[in-house]
Amino acid sequence: xxxxxxxxxxxxxxxxxxxxxxxxxxxxxxxxxxxxxxxxxxxxxxxxxxxxxxxxxxxxxxxxxxxxxxxxxxxxxxxxxxxxxxxxxxxxxxxxxxxxxxxxxxxxxxxxxxxxxxxxxxxxxxxxxxxxxxxxxxxxxxxxxxxxxxxxxxxx
Amino acid sequence: xxxxxxxxxxxxxxxxxxxxxxxxxxxxxxxxxxxxxxxxxxxxxxxxxxxxxxxxxxxxxxxxxxxxxxxxxxxxxxxxxxxxxxxxxxxxxxxxxxxxxxxxxxxxxxxxxxxxxxxxxxxxxxxxxxxxxxxxxxxxxxxxxxxxxxxxxxxxxxxxxxxxxxxxxxxxxxxxxxxxxxxxxxxxxxxxxxxxxxxxxxxxxxxxxxxxxxxxxxxxxxxxxxxxxxxxxxxxxxxxxxxxxxxxxxxxxxxxxxxxxxxxxxxxxxxxxxxxxxxxxxxxxxxxxxxxxxxxxxxxxxxxxxxxxxxxxxxxxxxxxxxxxxxxxxxxxxxxxxxxxxxxxxxxxxxxxxxxxxxxxxxxxxxxxxxxxxxxxxxxxxxxxxxxxxxxxxxxxxxxxxxxxxxxxxxxxxxxxxxxxxxxxxxxxxxxxxxxxxxxxxxx
Numbered sequence: 204x205x206x207x208x209x210x211x212x213x214x215x216x217x218x219x220x221x222x223x224x225x226x227x228x229x230x231x232x233x234x235x236x237x238x239x240x241x242x243x244x245x246x247x248x249x250x251x252x253x254x255x256x257x258x259x260x261x262x263x264x265x266x267x268x269x270x271x272x273x274x275x276x277x278x279x280x281x282x283x284x285x286x287x288x289x290x291x292x293x294x295x296x297x298x299x300x301x302x303x304x305x306x307x308x309x310x311x312x313x314x315x316x317x318x319x320x321x322x323x324x325x326x327x328x329x330x331x332x333x334x335x336x337x338x339x340x341x342x343x344x345x346x347x348x349x350x351x352x353x354x355x356x357x358x359x
Numbered sequence: 360x361x362x363x364x365x366x367x368x369x370x371x372x373x374x375x376x377x378x379x380x381x382x383x384x385x386x387x388x389x390x391x392x393x394x395x396x397x398x399x400x401x402x403x404x405x406x407x408x409x410x411x412x413x414x415x416x417x418x419x420x421x422x423x424x425x426x427x428x429x430x431x432x433x434x435x436x437x438x439x440x441x442x443x444x445x446x447x448x449x450x451x452x453x454x455x456x457x458x459x460x461x462x463x464x465x466x467x468x469x470x471x472x473x474x475x476x477x478x479x480x481x482x483x484x485x486x487x488x489x490x491x492x493x494x495x496x497x498x499x500x501x502x503x504x505x506x507x508x509x510x511x512x513x514x515x516x517x518x519x520x521x522x523x524x525x526x527x528x529x530x531x532x533x534x535x536x537x538x539x540x541x542x543x544x545x546x547x548x549x550x551x552x553x554x555x556x557x558x559x560x561x562x563x564x565x566x567x568x569x570x571x572x573x574x575x576x577x578x579x580x581x582x583x584x585x586x587x588x589x590x591x592x593x594x595x596x597x598x599x600x601x602x603x604x605x606x607x608x609x610x611x612x613x614x615x616x617x618x619x620x621x622x623x624x625x626x627x628x629x630x631x632x633x634x635x636x637x638x639x640x641x642x643x644x645x646x647x648x649x650x651x652x653x654x655x656x657x658x659x660x661x662x663x664x665x666x667x668x669x670x671x672x673x674x675x676x677x678x679x680x681x682x683x684x685x686x687x688x689x690x691x692x693x694x695x696x697x698x699x700x701x702x703x704x705x706x707x708x709x710x711x712x713x714x715x716x717x718x719x720x721x722x723x724x725x726x727x728x729x730x731x732x733x734x735x736x737x738x739x740x741x742x743x744x745x746x747x748x749x750x751x752x753x754x755x756x757x758x759x760x761x762x763x764x765x766x767x768x769x770x771x772x773x774x775x776x777x778x779x780x781x782x783x784x785x786x787x788x789x790x791x792x793x794x795x796x797x798x799x800x801x802x803x
Contacts, residue, residue, distance in 0.1 A: 218514045219514075220554060223536060224536030224537070225516070225535055228517065229517065231519070232517065263536070263537070263538060266539065266695075267485070267520050268519070268785075269485045269486070269519040269520035270519055270520075284782050284783055285447045285689060286447055286448070286598070286635075286639070286682065286685055286779070287447065287597035287603075287671050289685060289778070290674075290677060290778040290779060291598070294780075294783060308783055320785070322486075322785050323689055323692060323693065324446070324448070324639075325486050326444050326445065326450040326452075326484065326486065327450050328447070328450050328669065329595055329596055329603030329604040330604070331597060335486060338486065
């Protein structure tokens, strides 16, 4: 186990009452940032650092959409397809990403560079279509913007 | 953000910089609050008639007054701010946290003083990385300012993608490190909330309004707006409008003016078809129902609500059955699974609506939709399932001919030209459950 992850989890624990399990979400986030996804090994590390069981950690991780229980690409591309984005063309944006990345929504591109998925409302409805690139929002995205965005991801 | 023609209160003097905020009078309301007793502060909020901006519209001062004093219940008190804004159509808290983080923090500090607490938790939705970084940056600026912070610690806790955590008791469960599933009430959070201690849970916009209320005085604030809905509201306008965005309005402004004035009307020469007035969970309004004030009583007379102020404008290309499917998929996906009527009912609503859309439905299925709605509504611990039931029932009630046309024509009258045609919902990607795999294998 990397010393820093363990230490950072302890820092999170210190923000909450000592007998609480409140640090489980921040700890899972730290582990996911470290490894890209929450593998059984990663869950065990979190469990050890928090003195809980891996099964408990998985029960929490599986409840929330942002935790990945399977490997994902280097980058995460999330397109909102709730109503406000959908009525101004979110589906066309999804399809443009599918073409450019060479994978369907819910899959990772063959070069492993990016995982594409559709998500529920991201809270940027008036600036539709919202695309979250590695958790930072691009607003007013149109299908014609997609090749440039994918090129950006590949260039990094 | 364009101006709505009034003096902004919540979004005024937008800055993320502490020095600029202080130069514009920032943290003076906090200084004033420190000269007042907790009873006086609660009294001031009562006088302002401020009501919760998260959706339930509960009077803020009254909520605070329910918290027992330290003598009555000697436990730590908590203030939890609900920044889990996830209601489809609402993005106002995103704007407030991003543009006026210090006004929000000042509200936290005044509220903490009022309810005698020194631990504040801000539960912010996991997707809001941008607002999170701005808020953490603003708190960082206060690190060397004990004169402002006092003895209050503010912890920003990030969610991880679950709409249900916007429900206050589910939020508390999540904050305690559990899965975000609602608790049964009573006890209410004011008596037994976070860590079973007295807890006040308020929305971001409510908290961001506290400092201005103290600064200007409750009575002065209550001069704005209309009876039962005082002051301003930050409204989120989205969908088929020219100028989507957040606008701070005086309560009571007409919905028509919001859509055609602030929103700039419907682009592309299209006609208005319907409006979702307060986020996905509110009863829909037809194009003939928009000459209504944006306030509690006026919208209540049409049996709908301001909710979390997410105004979604829909033009004449929107198939209402598809609208029902898209929102029903959302509620199905976000149901936490605790109560059976919601867990099962939201799934059935999606299935039957899809049958209608695909032209496989019989007349009896239309009645079945309403029957399922009735079997969800009011039968669960929280309002998530109710929202699905209420809105779908409202679509059937107000657009019955369109539902009937799907049955009569054996499919969608829009024939593939609806603005919501073939939209891929996230729920479609969650169909790979182990149970499904087993059933699939059994089917051979």
